[in-house]
Amino acid sequence: MNVRKFIAASARDALRTVKETLGPDAIILSNRSAPGGVEIMAVAARDIGMLAPANAREEIVVPADDYTVRLSGKAPVATPAAAPAARPAPAVASAARATPARTEVPLAPRPMPRVDPPQKAPEREAEVVPMGVMDEIRALRRIVEQHLAGFAWGESARSEPVKTEVLRQLLDAGFSPQLARELLAELPPSYDAGQALGWVRGVADRALLTIGDGADIVDRGGVFALVGPTGVGKTTTTAKLAARCVLRHGASRVALVTTDGYRIGAHEQLRIYGRILGVPVHVVKDAADLKQTLNELSHKHMVLIDTMGMSQRDRLVGEQVAMFAETAVQRILLLPATGRGDTLDDVVRAYNGPDLAGSILTKLDEAASLAASLDVVIRHRLCLHYVSNGQRVPEDLHLPNRPYLLHRAFKDAPEASPHRFAGVEPGLMMANSAGAPVAASGGRRG
Known part of the structure; x- marks a missing residue:
């Protein structure tokens, strides 16, 4: 077998x-x-x-x-039984009867074979790393990143000293690492420090979007809503724009609207400006009231809407943006030149939208540097319509003077300034900065 x-x-x-x-x-x-x-x-x-x-x-x-x-899976095939043999002769038959019959014993059935399934290896439980160990790992990672950033900064200072020095000046002035990287991306290696700084200023000049004399919104006319955070100067700027329009087109061609019904006496301040200029002032409460009022004022050359100031993180900001989008009102965002770059980024993200026509920089007279505010305007591709440098109506509202703004922005920090970087600190700041650079070239003049 x-x-x-x-x-x-x-x-x-x-x-x-x-x-x-x-x-x-x-x-x-x-x-x-x-x-x-x-x-x-x-x-x-x-x-x-x-x-x-x-x-x-x-x-x-x-x-x-x-x-x-x-x-x-086939069933067994039955074999047909053999045909019975012929009947034997009597002698043979008697002999067969004399022989005892043999008993056929069937084979005992075999038991079903047992197949043992393969045993699984016991699963190991995931180990929980203590929080203290994770904190130590993060601290070690920061230390390593700082050391590497210091090495990279030192190597950059040796291989590209001019580019490194200009980068330090941009960071000292208040520009973000993201925009500084983009401005220096294509710096010619043959320039000295003075030529390199002038070249970078030219790149920033081309990236800054401003309106020209022929694109003044006062001359174009339309319906504009001045929006922005609290205390940025929306009501005063509304009065300045209304005064400029009155001087050019007359008081009968201008109308003022306010949606600020929350602050005590807010609309009264605008009414005082309206009485001085001889311009009517309308108070609206909601979107339906605003739409009806704008239909009544459709014959006006310019309608200026003063809005309520609120935090950029307030949920009412989204409702305000939706209300003006329904009525085809162009919004102009007011940004304070005294704000930090990250705060201004939050403001632009909150108020951004397809109906945002541009921006106005306010409080230039209070700002020590314009680098942070112009940095935000350039990175978010906002068109700069006006700048404001005081409270006088309408004297302290101007069209943007590009050379003056860039001069203020690129002004280096004094040697004794506590905000000036020293040693490898610019390298650490560049190493810790994140985010993809935004294109800073290809801008247009108004």
Whole structure:
């Protein structure tokens, strides 16, 4: 008898191999777990007759219900019974009766083979790193980043001393690392410090968007809403624009509207300006009231809307933006020149939208540097309409003077200034800054 042994990773794979090797009628003799999987001992159906003697194989009948493992789904084919033999002669028949009948003993059914499923390795629980260890890892990471930034700054100072010096001046002036990188991206390597600073100022000049004399909104006319955070000078700037329009087109062509009904006496201040200029002032409460008022004032050359000041993080900012978008009002954002760059970024993000026509810089007389405010105007591609440098109406409202603004912005910090960087501090600031640079070239003059 040809008994075969099969070893596979699982019982299913072993049975499939038995079927392919010994046929679908193979008989499983034993199975057990073995290194590497499951071990099965099997024999072909044609070799099972070798278990009995040769003279007994002809007389042993295997019943139909004897247990066999069939690896194919086919039912056994019934073999037709042999035709009965001819009746023997009387002498032979009597001899047959004298011989006792042999009892056929069926084979005992074999038990079902048991296949043990492969055991899974126990899963390891995830280890929880203590918070103190994580804090130490973050601290070590910061130390490594600072050391690398210092090395990079030192290497840059040795390889590109002019570019490094101009970068330090830009950071000292108040420009963001993001814009400073973009301004210096294509600096010619042959320039000295003076030429390099002039070249960078020219790049910033081309990136700054301003209106020209022929694009003054006072001459164009239209409906404009002055928006911005609290205390930026919206009411005073509204009066300055109204006074300029009255001087050019007459008081009958101008109208003032206020939506500020929250502050005590807010609309009274605008009414005082209206009485001085001879211009009517209208108070609106909601979007429907604003739409009706604007329809009544459609014959005016210019309508100026004074709005309520609020924090850029107030949810009412979104409602205000939606209200003006429904009525096709152009918004002009007022930015204080005294603000920090990150704060001004928040303001622009809160008030930005397709109907934002541009910006006005206020409080130039109070700002020590214009670098941060012009940095925000350049990076967000805002068109600068006017600048304001005082409280006088209308004298302290001007069209933007580009050379003057850039001169104020690129003014280097004094040597004794506590805000001046020293040593590798500019390198650390550049290393800690994040965000993709915004294109600073390709701007246009008004």
